[in-house]
Amino acid sequence: MTSLPTKAPAKKLGLVIDLDICVGCHACAVNCKEWNSGGHSAPMTDWNAYSGSESADGEDAGAWGVWFNRIHTYEAGDGAESRTVHFPRSCLHCEEPACVTVCPTGASYKREEDGIVLVNPETCIGCKLCSWACPYGAREYDYTDGVMKKCTLCIDKIYNENLEEVDRVPACVSTCPVGARHFGDLGDADSAVSKLVSERGGYDLMPEMGYRPTNKYLPPRPRKNTAGATGAPTRLESLAAEAADAVPSGAEGNGFLAWVDAMLSR
């Protein structure tokens, strides 16, 4: 019920997240929470902040709250061959965001300038249609404020003239210890992020849904965990034979003694 921009946004600002090196440390999630606690959609309300509660069915609510970025850790496969994947999840700032088009009040909208999807708290009526529409679970309802909240791509940081230029990136990007998060214009084929996506085979999350997410994920690189993956032989005996061959003629004793008997200087 809310229209998307009539002409394609001038920019497609978004994130590129490298699943090859994300260690699942939650730094991005907490720094996001911290920045946004004083930001556009503040506060990031927390419930049971110092308590917890168990419902009648035994479900433990524990402490919970509004987070724009959450880290999930999955295992795929069985036993020692399984893979563990850390997966950060936040709004993907889709090009065809159903969360916007279902919004009955225009509160959810996609910006023409840069493609960022935002929620206007003044006009949000808290109907939650957008959270039903979003297949990525990226929407966060603030039960205390009665409005929907979500990743703003740190809109109050990336353009903030009170900050040094180098700091004008989303909080999750500047804080990421492994360097797994990149920010830029994915609409510009020459941008660093676009190049990264093309070099590494960056992909869309659930493309079959047709929402055309702006954020991209870089897949884990092939693991060097099999024989020959580093160029090394599978065992050293062959090298020992080579070393024996290399013993200078005339050296006495067995191969070992000849080997260590070379004139080594301090």
Place this chain on the structure above:
Amino acid sequence: MISNPLETVREVVETSPTVSDSVAYTTCYMCACRCGIKVHLKDGKIRYIEGNKNHPVNKGVLCAKGSAGIMQHYSPARLSKPLKRVGPRGSGEFKEIEWEEALSTAAEWLGSVRNTDPRKLAFFTGRDQSQSLTGWWASQFGTPNHAAHGGFCSVNMAAAGLYTIGGSFWEFGEPDWEHTEYFMMFGVAEDHDSNPIKTGLGKIKTRGAKFVSVNPVKTGYSAIADEWVGIRPGTDGLFVMALMHELLKARRVDLDYLVRYTNAPWLVIQDPGAADHGLFARDADGAPLCFDKKAGALANAMTAEVAPALVGEHTLEDGRKAVPAFQLLYDRYTSDEYAPDAVAERCGLDADRIRRIAAELAHAAFEKEVVIDQPWTDWAGRRHEKMIGRPVAMHAMRGISAHSNGFHTCRALHLLQLLLGSIDAPGGFRYKPPFPRPVPPPLKPAGKANQITPGKPMGGPPLGFPTSPADLLIEADGTPRRIDKAYSWDAPVAAHGLMHMVIQNAWAGDPYPIDVLFMYMANMSWNSTMNSSGTMKMLTDKDPATGEYKIPKIIYSDAYASEMVAYADLILPDTTYLERWDCISLLDRPICDADGAADSIRQPVVKPDRDVRPFQDALIEIGVRLGLPGLTNEDGSAKYPGGYPDYLANHERAPGVGPLAGFRGADGTKEGKGEPNPDQLQRYVDNQCFWRHEFAPSERYFKHANKDYLEKAVSLGLIGAANPIIHQIYSEPLQTFRLAAEGHGDVVPPEHHRERVKTYFDPLPFWYAPFEGEMLGEELDKFPMHAITQRPAAMYHSWGSMNAWLRQIHGLNKLYMSRERAEELDIAEDDWVHVTSHHGRIKAQVKLMEGVNPDTVWTWNAIGKRKGTWALDPKAPEATKGFLLNHLISELLPPKGGGYRYANADPVTGQAAWYDLRVRIERAEADAPGTEAEPRFAPLPKPPGGKAGPDTLRYGAKISGEAAE
């Protein structure tokens, strides 16, 4: 104008709001990593904490813990006023008192101890980052009974490194992230050290180097490894020795490196039964000898011109035989005992895999040689045109350290790196200053009878590095002189003390009773101890004869309402890390990097809103009241009337050397050494609270033998003399203890200690099964599983549970186990199980996973909390479902012949062996509402002044201009 209700109302987004009224730099304390932070303040509140881009540790990044500093600072669990116990110990009943009463009480208790028997003070600190002050204070007080938490944490790593390469992993060194081609990480959970490792892993994976993680558990870092080696706990040493076996058999070792930089050519006397058997043959001046092949004669091994033999039997002047240390090493590790086929099953690994990894190590080291076009000069003054390195780097932490075989395992890891020629070579492990230091550092622990006089300082520091039995702190009959039995026959090389034994020993009066236990930041009645339930009993136990507590007086300082508070008689409330001056000193645990020396400070960013004081200020004030000479002038007045910051700038440990190395000298231009600068702290503040001296490119590698570096290190006061530092593959100090156990020398162990000392003081690393499993003997079948803990990246020990954001990430812990093994035991996800060790039983909830060694169960450390503590509601999941493995771990080993019980610790260093734990898992029941973990303890009341936190937290509502609740 009437707006169209169907038209989208455009939001005006403020894209450039004012972020802060002011910005202050300081140092994080959310874990032990000590990153530089930039704190934004708005309307007197903390708006945002981010990493400092210019800081040498974190270079702008910040982890989850650091980013949650706001919630740590404003936690409702903060203590607010000094407390005096009014109910029985352990009841948590206190009354608030004024600081004057608190300080005078402490001074009175401590003064009477100091003037009668200073050893009756046991002063132990936990994750204290001011150990250069606290250790010195103990020495000034006159008690040897001081240490921090290193005995739990990493003394095996530290001691094994310092006795082998004069440096160690983590704080003492780092992998060469820029050049390594093959990185092996052993037993590292996600907290040590937090940001540099993450950044480094990102770098090496992006460069395409191979990353191997050896760890029974595949979580954070291990999950992104190219290869995860899910080894059986406690068998890493076997694996490492099998790698050495392969390399030696294939002759893929760096002989040039061994000859130049290690004691491999030094001749070891072979005269079994003699008092000097196994020691180095030395010349009349005490220099070690080698056999010079050029001259065909014995020669001083420290001279540059020799061509030393690495093998063969050589005849000494007195006609006795000697062999190079390398020969002994070669013989040991090429034996079948350490062949991959012989060790594979015990390690839980495939022998082919061990062989492949050995081949990969050799390939990376020798086929991918790193050449840096940088001339340098070696210790003998010889110029080398290039720096040539072996790009294999290693790092290890608690999974190696917290086993009773950890010292030898860690030494084996260093030997492996030395065989590959990679220590401080490009691409290898690199020292961080002040390391390398001489092997071991020339500092002996004080505490002998003649060094302790009532009312006087002790003649030296409480911690140091023994090199022979003569350095032990024991009585004539061999009984320990320290309360924790450090530097006794129980733990001769206890370089970090044995904090884990203090309460047990003080309670038992073994070796003697104490009067005052003084602790800081040490949650000893909960997660910072083995046998938590037993420890609580010992802390509250009374002598039936007198009705007095067996540990008569307990003083404790903490910023938060931890589990330990209830067990103290006097509480000194500390500030948060954002309210204090502090110093990250080169004299303590440095924050240097391989390319530069650095230190840093904390400055108060916000003022305390409670009646609390920085612990270090309180400690200095107590010292003044006690009249400690280092803290008072002759007239008894305070030498540092400005408290801790005054001390930081003006205290000199040695002439020109103080807590801070930067901006010294009257004008602040001197580095390392120089007279105190009264303006020093301001200079640090102006420099974003840190100082760093970057080494010249010619100084950056081969630091142990690099003339320019060694001379620079002397000028900065890092080492005493610019002599080459020779790696000790064969450890002569260990052999001196073994000889004593054979009856040689003036200081010999009592009979009941001899076999043990003789066995474990092997001058070359060897592997033995972890003690707990061994001691269970035939009972071992009843405890088939290993149990260990891991530290999550987002939570540091117990320091996160009072943090409203971090506890949303880790609010309870479950017992993780292999899905396959659980199915065999008929255990399903979320079932509750009993976990039983030889020492105790707990009940915990199970979570199944794939990435875990099938014989291992594990959990996150210190998430479980006692009801009523940390300002958490007693219904909080931390207190209902969270649990500790600590209850299962005994601090003592089972009795051996004669009934003597050793600490559950490494026999060389005394490192707590809490990863040796063996358990069995039995299904208890399916999950149902209300099921709680066991054991359970009575809830503790909130301390006076303690607040309950808000149930709904809207931090930032005010900052962003909205009306707050």
